[in-house]
Amino acid sequence: MEIIRSLENSRIKLFNSLKMxxxxxxxxxxxxxxxxxxxxxxKSGCLDTLILxxxxxxxxxxxxxxxxxxxxxxxxxxESLNDAIAVCRMREGxxxxxxxxxxxxxxxxxxxxxxxxxxxxxxxxxxVLLSSHCADLYNAKTISACQGALFxxxxxxxxxxxxxxxxRANGIRCYGTSLKESRFLAQIVPAExxxxxxxxxxxxxxxxxxxxxxxxxxIEMDNFDSLNVAIAMAVASYQMRYxx
Amino acid sequence: MEIIRSLENSRIKLFNSLKMxxxxxxxxxxxxxxxxxxxxxxKSGCLDTLILxxxxxxxxxxxxxxxxxxxxxxxxxxESLNDAIAVCRMREGxxxxxxxxxxxxxxxxxxxxxxxxxxxxxxxxxxVLLSSHCADLYNAKTISACQGALFxxxxxxxxxxxxxxxxRANGIRCYGTSLKESRFLAQIVPAExxxxxxxxxxxxxxxxxxxxxxxxxxIEMDNFDSLNVAIAMAVASYQMRYxx
Numbered sequence: 001m002e003i004i005r006s007l008e009n010s011r012i013k014l015f016n017s018l019k020m021x022x023x024x025x026x027x028x029x030x031x032x033x034x035x036x037x038x039x040x041x042x043k044s045g046c047l048d049t050l051i052l053x054x055x056x057x058x059x060x061x062x063x064x065x066x067x068x069x070x071x072x073x074x075x076x077x078x079e080s081l082n083d084a085i086a087v088c089r090m091r092e093g094x095x096x097x098x099x100x101x102x103x104x105x106x107x108x109x110x111x112x113x114x115x116x117x118x119x120x121x122x123x124x125x126x127x128v129l130l131s132s133h134c135a136d137l138y139n140a141k142t143i144s145a146c147q148g149a150l151f152x153x154x155x156x157x158x159x160x161x162x163x164x165x166x167x168r169a170n171g172i173r174c175y176g177t178s179l180k181e182s183r184f185l186a187q188i189v190p191a192e193x194x195x196x197x198x199x200x201x202x203x204x205x206x207x208x209x210x211x212x213x214x215x216x217x218x219i220e221m222d223n224f225d226s227l228n229v230a231i232a233m234a235v236a237s238y239q240m241r242y243x244x
Numbered sequence: 245m246e247i248i249r250s251l252e253n254s255r256i257k258l259f260n261s262l263k264m265x266x267x268x269x270x271x272x273x274x275x276x277x278x279x280x281x282x283x284x285x286x287k288s289g290c291l292d293t294l295i296l297x298x299x300x301x302x303x304x305x306x307x308x309x310x311x312x313x314x315x316x317x318x319x320x321x322x323e324s325l326n327d328a329i330a331v332c333r334m335r336e337g338x339x340x341x342x343x344x345x346x347x348x349x350x351x352x353x354x355x356x357x358x359x360x361x362x363x364x365x366x367x368x369x370x371x372v373l374l375s376s377h378c379a380d381l382y383n384a385k386t387i388s389a390c391q392g393a394l395f396x397x398x399x400x401x402x403x404x405x406x407x408x409x410x411x412r413a414n415g416i417r418c419y420g421t422s423l424k425e426s427r428f429l430a431q432i433v434p435a436e437x438x439x440x441x442x443x444x445x446x447x448x449x450x451x452x453x454x455x456x457x458x459x460x461x462x463i464e465m466d467n468f469d470s471l472n473v474a475i476a477m478a479v480a481s482y483q484m485r486y487x488x
Contacts, residue, residue, distance in 0.1 A: 111355075115472055115475065118470060118471070118472065118475075119471065119472075119475050121466075121468045121470075122465045122466060122468050122469070122470060122471050123464075123465065123466060124465075124466030124467075145472075147470050148470070149468065149470075152468070219482070220367075220482075220485065221366045221367065221368075222365075222366060222367060222368030222486075223368075224365045224366050224393065224396070225366070226362060226365075226366060226391050226392070226393075227362070227363065227366050227478075228359055228362065228363070228389075228474075230472075230475065231359065231362075231363050231474065231475065231478040234471075234475040234478050234479050235478050235479060235482040238463070238464075238479040238482075238483070239482070239483075241464065241466075242466075
């Protein structure tokens with residue numbers, strides 16, 4: 001069995017370049033770094049190349065290329081040395097007759113984007129739409145915060161105006177969120193098809209997008225109007241979940 | 245005006261040692277690094293020493309000591325250079341006739357602990373009780389995630405058994421959270437006085453603590469039982485908020 005030991009190996013250089021968005025986009029590939037997430041990637045069929053350290057057993061039902069510890073350390077994001085890293089193929093998310101969607105307008109923090117995708121999956125939403133200026137879906141922190149939901153839930157990145165047009169064209173009611181609204185979350189009666197829209201961490205939703213919503217609400221708070229966006233999304237998406 | 249330029253200055257060495265829990269505990273002091281949080285610290289009366297870079301105006305209504313950019317960079321947690329850092333005094337949180345409390349058992353991530361304190365403040369809870377093995381309240385990441393709620397809400401750190409005894413002695417009903425429960429969050433009718441208890445990110449609540457709860461519930465989820473603890477806390481604390 002061949003073991004790659006050179007940091008100058010062309011495949012290793014390509015894999016390592018995937019830490020940067022530019023190269024992820026160019027090659028349509030991304031890295032997954034935790035064993036339980038690699039298992040999810042494998043199940044979902046998007047695994048391209050499995051990389052294993054030379055001295056560990058292969059816990060996956062998939063052939064692997066072997067690398068030295070030094071090479072694995074170079075590819076690793078973690079402080080601790082990984083046993084395995086998966087190179088995965090990006091896939092375009094597809095929505096099929098969606099009833100409940102989450103839309104994020106320019107949410108900047110990869111941890112927030114990932115946590116929101118994980119939460120959307122938990123509460124049975126059909127997909128997450130990211131505006132072009134949101135954090136990258138394939139950033140290591142986004143992937144880690146997603147906890148595998150990325151491999152199960154359609155996530156689509158588009159210009160916010162295209163997203164709003166898509167929602168309108170498909171008869172999906174848009175609920176915007178804003179601290180300036182007088183209507184509260186608990187007063188909203190969810191439409192059969194709807195999208196919940198959340199904005200940037202600092203500025204919230206843009207005025208332009210707010211104006212194009214069918215209805216807006218604020219979350220009931222107690223004299224301290226400061227909820228993290230992933231928390232606001234969780235509270236609203238639970239409150240408006242589908243009761244089966 | 246004297247400007248401290250030496251990294252060997254004894255006060256600077258003391259302040260810098262506060263990046264470590266051991267020295268924070270010894271001196272009962274901690275560092276606050278963002279201007280809007282320093283303002284909250286000042287309002288709450290726990291500011292001990294305000295440190296300003298030599299070349300910036302003082303935006304605070306408080307006297308400051310001045311330091312060189314080099315010294316400020318050493319004290320900074322951020323990649324960018326701070327204008328100001330506040331050294332603050334720890335205060336023991338005090339509960340006065342609490343009706344709604346959050347209890348965390350061994351929550352490890354400082355961001356989760358901070359986000360939970362921020363959310364508890366938003367939803368009008370009276371305080372947060374941390375078990376001894378929770379992440380440190382005065383860690384830079386906890387303070388940043390709290391977004392100032394730390395200065396407004398009583399937060400108390402105690403052994404989990406002492407916490408449970410306190411709750412029992414004060415007639416506060418304990419609601420535990422567990423994925424194994426068959427009862428759902430939406431079925432709970434909140435008692436007049438209650439505490440919501442959340443466990444460790446990996447293991448959840450300990451069996452021992454679960455057994456000592458008056459009632460337990462799980463959050464309604466859709467075939468993907470994987471909610472971040474701060475998200476679970478937000479959903480439950482909103483659902484059981486005080487309707488004013």
